[in-house]
Amino acid sequence: MKIVVIIPSRYGSTRFEGKPLALISGKPMIQRVYERAKQAACVTDVVIATDDSRIFDAVTKFSGNVVMTSAENRSGTDRVGEVAEKMGLGPDDIVVNVQGDQPLLDPRCLDEVVAPLKLGIQNSEFAMSTLAFKIENPDEIAHSKNVKVTFDNRGVALYFSRSPIPYGRDASLRFDTYKHLGVYAYTKRFLEIFRELPEGRLEAIEKLEQLRALENGHKIMVVVTSYDSPEVDLPEDIARVEKLKLEI
Template sequence: MKTAVIIPSRFSSSRFEGKPLALICGRPMIQRVYEAALGAKQVTDVVVATDDPRIADAVAGFGGRAIMTAADNRSGTDRVADAAARMGLSPDDIVINVQGDQPLLDPRCIEQVAAPLFSARKTGGDEIGMTTLAFRIVNPDEITNPKDVKVTFDIRGYALYFSRSPIPFGRDPGTVFDTYKHLGVYAYTRRFLETFRRLPEGRLEAIEKLEQLRALEHGYRIQVVVTPYDSPEVDLPEDIVRIERILE
């Protein structure tokens, strides 16, 4: 049984062209994410899934493994599913989707997001097809910033909704509650990943531009794991300076 980390990576971006190859303290961002994934326990494979030879060459340059995927994948998860198929992973293998723009990723996040899948397999409990991570927001600016996706979940930890808007919204002034940010790390069984890639795009997915809503809209559950380790993303060139300050 394998546990494969697959990092979807595209060169083209309307906000930051060539983002995966941007240097952060002298190393390409995709290399930092790749090396973080290598540090996670129970991981048997780490690969970068891309449709651009420039990224594939960069990965080969630092000794990593890249898989070329189709250029017409709808989302990062679809690209991960494409790579998993090309790797010949079995239906019961675990696939972990790590975004290529999280250079500060803590390897323990990978272990945490996969834990419910391992636990369900050992105990024979409710089958879980998909999990993801959330972090309790400590910077209030992230509550209202649409680039920071928020998530709410039920008392069992299953996602109720993901949104770029603040959720939940406190109606009464002075109401105190925690708001959780969604971190773009997912784990699935290969079986569920194949189910996901065959689903049509959801209406809410198209509105919010959030691929995980596709699963919820079609009636599938997503287990949310709250982690104490934040993993800020690089969305714009100016984010590089912020990340480098944290590293230094």
């Protein structure tokens, strides 16, 4: 069984154009994500998927593995799927979709996210998994850029939302809230199924692609990790992540 990390990366962004090439303590952000993913014990290969020659050239410069993809892809997931096809992965091979704007990604969380999927291949129960982190900063609960997730007693996702979930009716009630981290793992077989699903009603409302799976009756296993992975959404986020620990 192969376990391949594919990092979709695009140059255009309404809020931060050229974000993958922004320097984080002297290195392009996409390089930091790539190098961290390479350190995961379970991973057999790491590939960057892009449709932009500037990103392609930058990755080649640091000797990274990069594949040029079609500009017609609707989403990062479609870009990941195209690369998985080009690599000739088998139906039970595992594809890990890592966002290219998480320069503090801890490779240990990649080992965690694929663990239940390996079991799922054996019993056909799970074909997709993702990560969550217990929120420590209360400000992250209310902010819509931080996606929240709830899950059942076994860890199966119930819902993802930009709103605070669950909502505590009683102010005195104390409970944990979990932030969804943008790391997904799926079998190659399920990745192809997922790409063919129509956009869901809740997905369109929340603008969260993972809701498409839930709306169509597919289970997502949520793995709670102790390793946070802050995203860079805006140029001012660079200074924030540079202050955090860059080395593992």
